[in-house]
Amino acid sequence: MNKGNLLTLFGIVFLDLMGIGIMIPVLAPLMLDAGGTLVPLDWTTADRSIALGFLVAMYPLAQFFGAPILGALSDRYGRKKLLITSLIGTFIGYLLFATGLLTQQLWLLYFSRALDGFTGGNVGVANSAIADISTNENRAKNFGLIGMAFGLGFIFGPFIGGKLADPTLVSWFSAATPFWFAALLSLGSLTLLTFLFKETLQTKAHRPIHPFMGFRHIAKAFQMQNLKIIFLVIFLHTLGFCFYAQFMPVFLVQKFSMNTAAIGTLFAFIGLWIALTQGLFLRVITRFAKPQKILRFSLLGLSSLLFLIPFAPTVFLLYALQPFMALAEGLTFPSTTTVVSELSLKEEQGEAMGVTQSLRALGQALPSLIAGFLVTINQNLAILTGAAIILLAWAIFVICYRTHTRSEPEGRA
Template sequence: MRQVPVEQLADTIIVKSPQSFRLVAPFFIVIILDAIGFGIIAPLLAPLVAQASHVLWGAHASSYVIHILYGLILAAFPISYMIGAPILGALSDYLGRKQVLFFCLVGVLIGFICYVLSFSLASISLLILGRVLAGFTSGSQGVAQAAMADISLASKDKAINIGMIAVAMTLGLVLGPLVGGELSNPKWISWFSLTTPFYFVILLSIFNLFILLIWVKSDNNISHQAVLPHLTQHWQNFIALFKSTKICLLLVVFFFFELGWSLYYQSLALFLAEQFHFQAQTIGLFLTYVGIILSFGLIAIVRLAVNYLKLKTVIFIALLIGVISLIAVYGFHLFIGQCLLVIPVTFAVALIYTSLITLVSNLVAKDQQGLLMGTTDGLLALAFAITGFLAGWLAYFNINLPFLVAGCFWLVALIIVRIIYGLMS
C-alpha cells in the first residue's frame, strides 16, 4: 500500500552475487505479496456488484446492501494494516525479524485460504475475515524493510536495498490487479476461475515461507528491552511532532490528498464494472495501466518538475491540475476519456506525494524522520480505509459521485496549501 518517493524508485538495482540475492529475496517477495494482497480483490469483486443476483451476496440482498458490503470488504484490509503495522514493527525489534515475518506469512496464507473458502462457500463473513487477516499481517512490509536495512553492510548497500524495496512495491502495485484479472480468465485455461488468483498467492506464500526458513538466519542481536516503555516514548515523540503548526497543516493536506487519491483509485474497478460492464480481466488490465502510468510519473515526471520548480509551487500546480482532472472524470462518460484522464491524475499524485513528503521532512529533525514516515504511512492507511467504504456507498447513489467527492477532497487540500503559503510568507 505504501507509495515511495522518486529518489527510491530511480535507484539502480544491482544484485552483486548469489549470496546477496539469497539475503534479499525473502524480504523482496514479502513486500510484493503485501502489495498484491491489497490490489488483487477489486477486479474480481467489482463485476459481482453489478451482478446483484450473484450467490456471494445472498438471495435477498438489496443493491444498497451489496454496495455497503463491497465498501466494507475494501476497507477491511487497510484498516487492519494500519493496526498491524506498528504492532508488528515493535514486535520485530523485540522478537526478531525472522520470527515475526514467519508469523506474518502464515497469516497471509490463512487469509488467502479464507478468500478461497469465501467464494466456494458463498460466505461474505469469511471474505471479510480473510481481508482482516491479510491486512493485519501485511504490516510485515515495514518489518521486511527493516530487515533489508539490517543486512546492509554499507550505506551504498542500503541505498541499493532501498531501491529494491521501491521496485517490489511498484511490482506489487502493477501485478495485483493483473494477477486478479488474468488468472481468473477461463479463456487462458479452462479451469481458471475467481479463486485461481488466490491459489497463486497461496503458492507464492508457501514458497516464501520455505526460502525464509532456509535462507534467513535467526536474529542474533535482538533487543529484549521492555516493549511498553519503548512504545510510550514513541507516543511522546508523536505528540511532540504536532506542536509545529506548519507540520500539522501539511499533514492535514497530506491526509486530504490521500483521501482524494484513494477514493479515485478504489472507485475505478466498480465504476468500470457498472458503467462499461467490464469483467475482471479488463478491469485488471486498466488498473495495471494506472500503476504503470503512476510509476512513470514517480520515476520521470517528478524529477523533471523539481529540477525547475520549487516544491511548494509543484504542490499547488499539481493539486490544481488534479482537481480539474477529477471533476472532468466525473463529467466524462466515454472510456477513452477515462484512459486519458488517468494521466494527469496519476502524474499529480506522483508530484504531490513526493513534494509533500519532502517538504514536511525538511521541517523535522533527523531523529524524527522515522516517526514522520510512520505517521504518513498511518494517515495513508486511514485514508484508504475510509474511502474503501465510501467507494461502495457513494457509488450506490451515482457511479460517478466518488470522483466528484475525490475532487472536493483535493480542493480542500488546495485551500489549506494556500493558507500555509500565506503563513510561510
C-alpha cells in the same frame, strides 16, 4: 547503503502490492453480480454496494490498529522479524479468502481481510527500513524506487487478477484462483526476506505499545509542530485518492459494463504510468525540484484530473486521462513520504512511518465505508468527492506548509 537490501525491499513491496492489485478487478463484479450466490439473492444493488464497501474497509481498518503496533515492535526488535510476521499473516489471509470464496462463506472473506490488515504492516516497516539506509541525498530516489514497486505491482496485479478469474481462458479458473496465486506471491516475498535481507535497524528504541496506538498516533500527528501539516495533507490525499481507487471498479461496471478482465487491464495501464513516474520521471524531477515544490503542483493536478474522469463519455477518453492522473499520483505519494522522513529524527523514523501508516490506513478505511452509500445516489459521486478532498489537501499545503528541519513535539526544545 546496502543495495541488496534496497532490491530486496523493492521485491517485497512489488510482490505485496501485486497481491493487493490482484483483488481490484475481482471484488466489484463478484459482489455486484445479481446472479451470484456469495450474497443473498434478494439483496438490492444498493445493499451489495454497501457490503462491498465494508469488505474493502476491513483491511485498512484492521491495519489502523495493527500497523502502529508493528511499527513500534520493529523499532524494538528490528525490521526483519516484523516483516516476517507480517508476511505470514498475509499468507494466511489469502488462503482464508480463497477458501471463503470456494465455500461461499461471506463472513470468512471479512475475517480474512481483517487478519491480513492487522498483520499487514509490511509496507510501513519496509518504509522504515528504507529510511534506515537512506541519506538526505538519496532519500527521495530510494522512496521513488519503492514507489515504482507499487506501480509495477499495480501493473501486473490487476491484469493477472482479471485473467486468473476468467474461466473462459482456462476452464478451472474461478474468482478464488487469483487469491491462491496471491498466497504464493506472499511466500515468494517471505523467501526473499529470509535469505537476502540484512537487518537495517542500528539503534533500537523501546516505545510503549498499546492496542489503541492508532488513535494515539492520530493525536500525536498533530502534536509534532514540524510534521502536523504534512500529516494532515497525507491523510486528506489518501482519503481522496481512495474514493477514486476503491470505487472506480464500481463506476466501470455501472457506466461501461466492464467485466473483471477489462477492469484489470485498465488498472494495469494506470499502474504502468505510476511505475514510469516513480521509477523514471521522479528521479529526473528531484534533481531540479524538492518534494515540497513537487507537491504544490502534483496535488492540484491530481484533483483536477479526478474531477474530469467521471465525465469521460467513452472508454477511449477514460484511458486518455489515466496517464496524467497516474503522473500526478506517482509524484505525490513518494514525495509526502520523503518529506516525513526528512523531518524526522533518525531514532524516530519507525515511529514517524508508523504514524504515517496509521493516517493512511484511516484514510483508506473511511472511503470504503462512505462511498458504498454515495454510489447508491450517483455513480460519479464517490470520485468527485475524492477530487474535492484532494483539492482541500492542496490548499492546506500551499497556505499552511512551511519548510522545517527536524521534527520536535510541542514543548520540546
